[in-house]
Amino acid sequence: MKNLGRWIGGGAIGGACGIALSLSINVVKHYEGTELEAYPDPAGIPTICTGHTGPTVALNQTRTQQECDDLLAGDLGTAFDAIDQNVSPEINATMPPTRRAALASFVFNVGVGAFQRSTLLEQLNAGNTRAACDQLNRWVYASGRKLPGLVKRRATEHELCLAGLDE
Numbered sequence: 430m431k432n433l434g435r436w437i438g439g440g441a442i443g444g445a446c447g448i449a450l451s452l453s454i455n456v457v458k459h460y461e462g463t464e465l466e467a468y469p470d471p472a473g474i475p476t477i478c479t480g481h482t483g484p485t486v487a488l489n490q491t492r493t494q495q496e497c498d499d500l501l502a503g504d505l506g507t508a509f510d511a512i513d514q515n516v517s518p519e520i521n522a523t524m525p526p527t528r529r530a531a532l533a534s535f536v537f538n539v540g541v542g543a544f545q546r547s548t549l550l551e552q553l554n555a556g557n558t559r560a561a562c563d564q565l566n567r568w569v570y571a572s573g574r575k576l577p578g579l580v581k582r583r584a585t586e587h588e589l590c591l592a593g594l595d596e
Contacts, residue, residue: 446526446529448526448527448530449509449526449527449529449530449533450505450509450530450533451530452526452527452530452589453505453508453509453529453530453531453533453534453537454501454505456530456531456534456582456585456586456589457479457480457501457505457534457537457538458479458501459585460534460538460578460581460582460585461479461480462479463478463479463494463497464476464477464478465477465478465491465492465493465494465497466489466490466491467486467487467488467489467490467491468488469488470482470571471571471572471574471576471578472571472572473572475487475488475490477490477491477492477497477500478492478496478497478500478501479497479500479501479504480501480504480537480538481497481500481501481504504537505533505537507536507537507541508532508533508534508536508537508541509529509533511536511541511544511545512529512532512533512536515544515545515550515554516532516550516553516554517554520553520554520556525592525593527589527590527592527593528558528562528589528590528592530589531562531565531585531586531587531589531590532544532586532590534582534585534586534589535549535565535568535583535586538568538579538582539568547564548564549561549562549564549565552564558594559591559594561590562587562590562591562594563587565583565586565587565590566583566584566587568583569583
């Protein structure tokens with residue numbers, strides 16, 4: 430994995446869950462950036478902090494850095510919960526931290542509902558790990574437009590998802 434070292438080297442906080450959390454934070458922060466004032470994302474959705482969206486976000490709204498950190502923690506918590514609740518226990522129990530991090534970044538970005546309805550989840554639960562990871566590369570569109578930022582993000586998630594698969 431050619432770029433994996435830059436994601437893993439970023440201060441994992443120990444244990445499989447800690448590694449997955451640290452990796453996902455690094456990936457999400459890298460691709461989302463952090464803005465203390467709300468802005469429309471490429472699809473026109475009001476967004477604030479580190480990619481936070483939802484009914485409480487309005488353009489011209491501002492947040493503190495601490496509020497942004499808290500929102501990111503909650504949003505990633507929701508993503509990890511979605512993984513735990515939707516990936517079969519057998520698959521989840523053996524999932525490496527790199528794959529959990531990739532999936533958390535993906536769920537954070539596309540939302541729990543899209544993840545639940547995805548072929549990616551279907552393939553993962555069927556035990557087709559490579560096919561599941563390969564699905565990430567299909568999720569590069571927003572409002573019908575292929576976005577270069579999503580192409581790069583999915584390539585990173587794909588690399589993390591496949592890490593260790595052939596070893």
